[in-house]
Amino acid sequence: MSWVERELREQPTALARFLDRERDDVRARAPALVERDVRYLLIASRGSSGNAARYAQYLFGAFNQLPVAFSTPSLYTLYDAPPKLDGALAIAISQSGESPDVVSVLAEATRQGRPTVAITNECESPLTRHADWVLPLHAGHERAVAATKTYLNSIAAVALLSAALAGDDTRIAAIDAMPDAVEAQVERSLAASPTLDRYAGADGGVVVARGLNLATAFEIALKIRELSGIPFEPFSSADLLHGPIAALLPGRPVLVVAPSGPTVASIRESLGKLRERGASIVAISDDERVLRAADVALPLARTVPEWLSPLLTVIPGQAAALRLATLRGGDLDRPAGLTKVTLTR
Amino acid sequence: MSWVERELREQPTALARFLDRERDDVRARAPALVERDVRYLLIASRGSSGNAARYAQYLFGAFNQLPVAFSTPSLYTLYDAPPKLDGALAIAISQSGESPDVVSVLAEATRQGRPTVAITNECESPLTRHADWVLPLHAGHERAVAATKTYLNSIAAVALLSAALAGDDTRIAAIDAMPDAVEAQVERSLAASPTLDRYAGADGGVVVARGLNLATAFEIALKIRELSGIPFEPFSSADLLHGPIAALLPGRPVLVVAPSGPTVASIRESLGKLRERGASIVAISDDERVLRAADVALPLARTVPEWLSPLLTVIPGQAAALRLATLRGGDLDRPAGLTKVTLTR
Numbered sequence: 001m002s003w004v005e006r007e008l009r010e011q012p013t014a015l016a017r018f019l020d021r022e023r024d025d026v027r028a029r030a031p032a033l034v035e036r037d038v039r040y041l042l043i044a045s046r047g048s049s050g051n052a053a054r055y056a057q058y059l060f061g062a063f064n065q066l067p068v069a070f071s072t073p074s075l076y077t078l079y080d081a082p083p084k085l086d087g088a089l090a091i092a093i094s095q096s097g098e099s100p101d102v103v104s105v106l107a108e109a110t111r112q113g114r115p116t117v118a119i120t121n122e123c124e125s126p127l128t129r130h131a132d133w134v135l136p137l138h139a140g141h142e143r144a145v146a147a148t149k150t151y152l153n154s155i156a157a158v159a160l161l162s163a164a165l166a167g168d169d170t171r172i173a174a175i176d177a178m179p180d181a182v183e184a185q186v187e188r189s190l191a192a193s194p195t196l197d198r199y200a201g202a203d204g205g206v207v208v209a210r211g212l213n214l215a216t217a218f219e220i221a222l223k224i225r226e227l228s229g230i231p232f233e234p235f236s237s238a239d240l241l242h243g244p245i246a247a248l249l250p251g252r253p254v255l256v257v258a259p260s261g262p263t264v265a266s267i268r269e270s271l272g273k274l275r276e277r278g279a280s281i282v283a284i285s286d287d288e289r290v291l292r293a294a295d296v297a298l299p300l301a302r303t304v305p306e307w308l309s310p311l312l313t314v315i316p317g318q319a320a321a322l323r324l325a326t327l328r329g330g331d332l333d334r335p336a337g338l339t340k341v342t343l344t345r
Numbered sequence: 346m347s348w349v350e351r352e353l354r355e356q357p358t359a360l361a362r363f364l365d366r367e368r369d370d371v372r373a374r375a376p377a378l379v380e381r382d383v384r385y386l387l388i389a390s391r392g393s394s395g396n397a398a399r400y401a402q403y404l405f406g407a408f409n410q411l412p413v414a415f416s417t418p419s420l421y422t423l424y425d426a427p428p429k430l431d432g433a434l435a436i437a438i439s440q441s442g443e444s445p446d447v448v449s450v451l452a453e454a455t456r457q458g459r460p461t462v463a464i465t466n467e468c469e470s471p472l473t474r475h476a477d478w479v480l481p482l483h484a485g486h487e488r489a490v491a492a493t494k495t496y497l498n499s500i501a502a503v504a505l506l507s508a509a510l511a512g513d514d515t516r517i518a519a520i521d522a523m524p525d526a527v528e529a530q531v532e533r534s535l536a537a538s539p540t541l542d543r544y545a546g547a548d549g550g551v552v553v554a555r556g557l558n559l560a561t562a563f564e565i566a567l568k569i570r571e572l573s574g575i576p577f578e579p580f581s582s583a584d585l586l587h588g589p590i591a592a593l594l595p596g597r598p599v600l601v602v603a604p605s606g607p608t609v610a611s612i613r614e615s616l617g618k619l620r621e622r623g624a625s626i627v628a629i630s631d632d633e634r635v636l637r638a639a640d641v642a643l644p645l646a647r648t649v650p651e652w653l654s655p656l657l658t659v660i661p662g663q664a665a666a667l668r669l670a671t672l673r674g675g676d677l678d679r680p681a682g683l684t685k686v687t688l689t690r
Contacts, residue, residue: 039384039432042412061417062426067387069414072406074556078607081407087384087432204576211419231549262423
């Protein structure tokens with residue numbers, strides 16, 4: 001079995017471990033983070049961690065009323081012109097903790113006296129030297145280039161931080177129920193992935209979502225692209241009528257991420273336009289109408305609160321990426337010569 | 346002649362008109378914008394205007410020390426959970442001023458008592474009812490679906506606002522010199538575009554940049570995709586070693602946007618990796634070493650300060666999109682059934 005499949009299957013255990021070890025500490029420490037005149041969050045990240053940051057953007061906005069800005073690392077490195085960070089709580093998300101440009105953002109925030117948090121899987125990394133608080137992911141060593149369990153634990157860390165900042169024990173309890181749901185989802189998704197075999201020869205595809213699951217769309221597209229080499233692209237369904245729709249060629253798969261909740265009606269409406277373009281629709285959903293309207297239905301194993309749905313919806317996408325990559329051959333653990341850690345300045 | 350070509354050619358005139366009509370007003374009014382405890386900018390936009398917002402993110406960061414957050418319109422519409430905007434200056438960029446979700450962000454900022462600016466080509470639009478200050482683009486009516494002159498004037502408006510906020514008359518004078526440079530660039534780029542004919546059959550491509558010209562990479566990729574239907578994708582050269590590099594198939598064109606300045610060395614270094622992947626390199630640059638290393642050189646007509654280079658670098662991309670679309674046939678002014686204004690909530 002490839003490392004990526006092993007790590008995909010480890011996700012329920014890795015998630016439970018993270019929650020067991022960090023829940024109480026996060027609940028106790030989070031409220032103090034926003035005491036120092038915090039008006040917004042500044043998040044530094046790249047790759048899959050950048051997709052976790054997209055989840056944070058919607059979650060902290062909706063549940064903590066905090067706007068989220070993404071850092072522009074080159075301002076800190078190439079341009080040597082960092083912005084003034086008054087009002088910012090700086091958060092870095094990096095599984096390796098090694099990306100120099102992500103490190104430089106946290107270092108600058110520290111220099112300016114702003115509170116800093118590092119969410120990372122490596123507690124002894126350059127990043128952690130610049131953080132007031134290191135929130136470890138406890139995902140265990142991840143060997144495959146394609147992140148699975150570190151992504152899942154990163155979004156769980158974001159969810160826990162958001163609930164703890166708000167002092168909301170009901171939401172923390174809902175997170176505690178997720179390892180079981182993730183376990184059911186992993187089994188279901190691995191079992192369902194052969195229904196995607198018809199797309200093994202596809203030369204492109206699209207993943208569509210909105211709101212909190214835009215992160216999922218980006219992460220699934222990245223996963224399919226990394227593992228299988230098929231150029232999948234993520235889009236907000238709200239942008240479909242701008243230029244991006246030109247990518248929807250007849251017969252190409254469109255993965256639609258549509259868990260029940262505030263965005264499902266908006267996404268359901270866009271199904272008609274996707275059909276008109278001749279797209280082949282793959283639905284990741286627990287909404288019966290969406291699933292019935294799809295060419296391939298990838299049902300969610302459980303219905304969970306929409307804000308937690310990204311912990312489930314990414315899994316059918318991971319399983320799809322694994323399946324398509326297996327059918328197309330290649331090295332699953334080190335696809336296309338990619339490296340796990342990038343050392344960009 | 347198609348409308349899009351006519352409008353591409355109109356850009357020097359449209360830019361000069363915008364500067365003539367707005368320069369003095371912007372210089373006088375901008376400083377007051379940040380008087381009300383502004384810690385960061387919140388920008389709402391979609392499509393090409395969203396690419397202008399990317400330019401703003403780097404420009405205001407580097408020259409005004411102001412971090413920039415992009416709004417998440419669905420929080421204001423679908424989720425009905427807008428963030429608290431304390432410390433924000435809210436800016437909407439929308440050529441039509443009609444996108445309901447962009448309007449909703451400005452309306453909410455007004456409701457929360459925050460300063461608001463609308464940068465738009467339509468002074469009588471829903472957007473302008475929610476703005477303290479309407480900054481008109483004066484681009485003239487744009488008939489083609491693919492934005493050209495409204496994009497150029499949008500980034501000019503961002504440049505002018507940044508210089509005026511800083512009270513920097515030297516930078517304002519540099520902007521005033523741009524219509525001539527844009528005119529030279531339009532001529533040069535239209536003349537050079539037949540060198541791209543070898544890519545008319547391409548089934549994909551990539552546009553790479555970093556920093557201020559990341560906006561350009563996004564806009565060129567969108568333009569080529571909209572007009573020609575060829576799926577081009579934008580990437581930061583810093584992300585090339587993450588999953589996206591899988592899109593670099595041998596023989597596919599990679600447009601490299603590399604004006605001289607703080608990012609050119611970083612991009613020059615990535616040329617080797619692009620070569621290893623067998624990419625065919627098209628360079629938009631005024632750097633001799635970058636141009637010599639390319640398979641197709643698209644030289645810039647002038648060397649301008651790097652912060653203003655996006656007003657030139659986009660033009661070879663617009664001309665490339667026009668050329669590729671012409672060679673592949675189709676309706677240049679209404680490609681692939683796209684509509685100019687999207688009315689997403």
